[in-house]
């Protein structure tokens with residue numbers, strides 16, 4: 001499924017918090033945005049399956065979807081410039097190029113999410129969080145029941161050594 005979006009702070013498609021279709025942008029990504037697109041120009045960005053080599057983000061006038069679209073590759077020798085620019089007017093071309101250039105890492109993140117899928121959640125931490133020099137690992141479960149000693153360290157429940 002292609003995903004169309006405007007690069008704007010109120011577009012839920014690109015926001016992690018909204019669970020958008022390419023919800024790659026965290027709250028801090030969103031506050032880091034250097035420049036949002038000019039919405040009065042009436043255009044949309046989009047990603048489409050099957051074009052992953054150049055990592056293109058497509059640009060179309062709002063409501064005109066599909067066809068031979070203008071695009072900016074995020075990868076490869078043409079990266080950063082609008083290709084097939086005659087499909088959009090000069091103001092849109094200029095705005096889209098500036099928006100992508102000033103938020104390059106965020107567009108890469110969106111492309112990554114679209115083409116590769118959502119990143120896997122971090123693996124469950126099964127490793128013990130504490131280690132006793134003498135007795136070995138102390139599980140997080142056991143360690144969470146221990147009270148720190150006067151110096152603020154946890155002591156091994158078996159031998160009384162400080163845990164690291």
Ligand SMILES: [Zn+2]
Nearest residue numbers: 132135156159
């Ligand atoms: Zn110990």
